[in-house]
Amino acid sequence: MQDVRPDVWSAELEEALVRIGHRFGRVDLRRQMRAYVHGLLGPVGRKNSWQLAEYAGHRTPAGLQNLLNRARWSAGEVRDDLQEYIAEKHGDPDGVLILDDTGFLKKGTVSAGVQRQYSGTAGRTENCQIGVFAAYATRRGRALVDRELYLPKSWTSDRDRCRTAKIPDDRDFATKGDLAKAMIQRALASPLPIAWVTADSAYGQEWRLRRMLEEAGVGYVLAVPKSQPVPALGRIDLLITQAPDEAWERHSCGDGAKGPRVFDWAAAKLPAIPDFDGDHPTHERWVLARRSLARPEEIAYYLAYAPVETEVPELARIAGSRWAIEECFQAAKNECGLDQYEVRRYPGWYRHITLAMLAHAVLSATSATATAARGAAETVPVTLCPSPWQKSGGSWQFTVPRRHTGGKPITR
Numbered sequence: 167m168q169d170v171r172p173d174v175w176s177a178e179l180e181e182a183l184v185r186i187g188h189r190f191g192r193v194d195l196r197r198q199m200r201a202y203v204h205g206l207l208g209p210v211g212r213k214n215s216w217q218l219a220e221y222a223g224h225r226t227p228a229g230l231q232n233l234l235n236r237a238r239w240s241a242g243e244v245r246d247d248l249q250e251y252i253a254e255k256h257g258d259p260d261g262v263l264i265l266d267d268t269g270f271l272k273k274g275t276v277s278a279g280v281q282r283q284y285s286g287t288a289g290r291t292e293n294c295q296i297g298v299f300a301a302y303a304t305r306r307g308r309a310l311v312d313r314e315l316y317l318p319k320s321w322t323s324d325r326d327r328c329r330t331a332k333i334p335d336d337r338d339f340a341t342k343g344d345l346a347k348a349m350i351q352r353a354l355a356s357p358l359p360i361a362w363v364t365a366d367s368a369y370g371q372e373w374r375l376r377r378m379l380e381e382a383g384v385g386y387v388l389a390v391p392k393s394q395p396v397p398a399l400g401r402i403d404l405l406i407t408q409a410p411d412e413a414w415e416r417h418s419c420g421d422g423a424k425g426p427r428v429f430d431w432a433a434a435k436l437p438a439i440p441d442f443d444g445d446h447p448t449h450e451r452w453v454l455a456r457r458s459l460a461r462p463e464e465i466a467y468y469l470a471y472a473p474v475e476t477e478v479p480e481l482a483r484i485a486g487s488r489w490a491i492e493e494c495f496q497a498a499k500n501e502c503g504l505d506q507y508e509v510r511r512y513p514g515w516y517r518h519i520t521l522a523m524l525a526h527a528v529l530s531a532t533s534a535t536a537t538a539a540r541g542a543a544e545t546v547p548v549t550l551c552p553s554p555w556q557k558s559g560g561s562w563q564f565t566v567p568r569r570h571t572g573g574k575p576i577t578r
Contacts, residue, residue, distance in 0.1 A: 178532045179207070182524060186247045190239050198233040199521070206502045206525040213503025234507075234514040241516040246356070248524050249302075249311050253357040255531040258304035262484060263353050264491040265346045265365035266301075267316065269294040270505050278331040278512040279317045287495075297519065298345040302358055303490035307534035309527040310494050312352060313519050314345040315512065332511040343372040350375070354382060364488045367391045370469060380449070380471055387454065387470045387484040394467060396436065396453060399554060399564060402467045406432060406455040409555055413562050414457065417479050419486025427486060430457040433470075433478045434555055434562035449473055453564065454481055477561070498526040 183200055190196045205218035215227035215234070224230070269285025271294045278295070285294045300312040321328060322339040329335070340348075346369050353360060363379055363386045370376075370388030379386045392403035399405055409432045418426035436451040454468035470481050498504035502525040507518040554564045 174535060175532055178535065179203075179528050182251060182528045182531075185251055186244050186524065189243050189247065190237075194229070195233065195237050195239065198229045198237075202230055202233060203521055203525050203528075206522055207528065210503070213506040214508045234509050234517045235511060239517075241513070241520040244520050244524065245312060248520070248527055249353070249356040249358055251524075251531070252302055252309050252311055252527055253359065255527075255534060256302060256304050256307040256309065257357070257359050258306055259359050260304060260361050261359045262303045262362040262364060262487045262490075263311075263350065263358070263360050264301045264303060264488055265298070265349070265363070265369050266488070266491045266495075267296050267298045267342055267368075268495050268505075269296055270507075276331065277510045278333055278515055279315050279321055281318050281320055283318060295515070296342070298342050298349070299491065299495075300346075300349045300353060301491040301494045302353070302360075303487050307530045308490040308494055309530040310491075310498060310523045311356075311358065312349040313516070313523065314340075314349060315515055316340075316342055316345060332513050334512075337512075343369055343375055346372075347375050347378060350378070354384065361385055362387065362484050362487075364388060364484055366488065367394075367467075370394075376469065376471070383448065385449065385470075385472045385476070385484070387468050387472075387481055389485070389488070390467050390469050392465075392467055394469065396469075398437070402453060402455075402469075403465070405453060405554065405564070406465065406467065409434075409455070409562075412557075413555055415478055416459075417482040419456070419482045420489070427489075428459060429482070430459065430462075431455065431478055431482050432457070432562075433481060434564050436564055447474065450476070452481060454478075454485065456482070456485065494526065494530075497529065498522055501529060502526045 183203060187196050190199050201222035202218060205221045206213055208221050210217050210221045215230045219227035219230050267286065269287035269292065271288065271292055272280045273293065274280065280293060280295050282291055282293050283296060285292050285296065296316040298314045298316055299310055301308055302311045317333065317337065317339065319339050325335070346365065350363060363384055365388055367389040370390045371394060376386065376388065390402060394402045396402050396405060413432045413434070414430045416428060417431050418428045420427055431454065433452055433454045436453060438447055438450070449471050452470035452472060454470050456466045458464040468485055472481060502522045504519065504522040507515070509515055509518055555562055556565050
């Protein structure tokens, strides 16, 4: 970003602000929105309403607080504009939608959704709010494109508490997986071109989420726990232990801060289920494992659903793209105040988070304009059996165990 000319930066920011301006019905609201986003991108120590107001030259934060808490505008409509903006800036037919959650440490008990709960951000149980997010990543760039506030049952079962925090009466309890599925459905209906979905094991183990993607014809590479059952074949970790040495291939799953992130990968196709895939399936299911070079005992497991003819390096690339959302979280928190809000009510959370996502999207789009798109991730192949692993047509496949009676393969 240091190499970006001021006129390029200003033009990109202005384009984004004009794009959402019509969502704010009055001139004073548009001015407050512009001041807020300028402040989120400005050299402000802590990006709460007081300091943003001081940066904007306002005597009090009343105008910015009104923007977040009482003014009439829809954060959902601004989110829709943001998705259209990202589709234009980063859209690619091979686009990947990434799902993850992040924690926002908070004091007290009145902020919507707050309670003591596990936060991956802190790595422990803390008093916090949890937001479930979707990011969009391509070779052209990456940005956050959707968000939902997770409400624990301690909140949704107490309607008086919900009304005090301005949580809508129709907002019932939803798991993080349910929130992720809602965001996937919105993203698939948006202008964002999406070929793949990836997520960590908290989401990958949700069979309804996987089924939804398969019915939509969208590929996925989803992390799963080592105890994940694979129909007719057993636990995924036990399947991987049976992989012959030749099944492990060395590939990069994308560039990191220190160069290509290289791991050993083992992958095999699963038998098709005829009543779902039909006679001529367009996609195939896979089991995938990633093994650390430095610590071979560290193995991550994945289930994948990919178009026919997809090869292992592509699956590794999609699995590796999950890190993009972590980079988005870090940049949005460090540069755009994603986690520095002081609003307590439900609408205020969505409004601040959405405007911070817009600010981050401007940074992402400006960076993409100034930097040449990176090439495809480097791959480092290695040389490519009594176990279910068999090689056929250049790729590994699982053979289905046969019953002791009848000799018919198990398909479910």
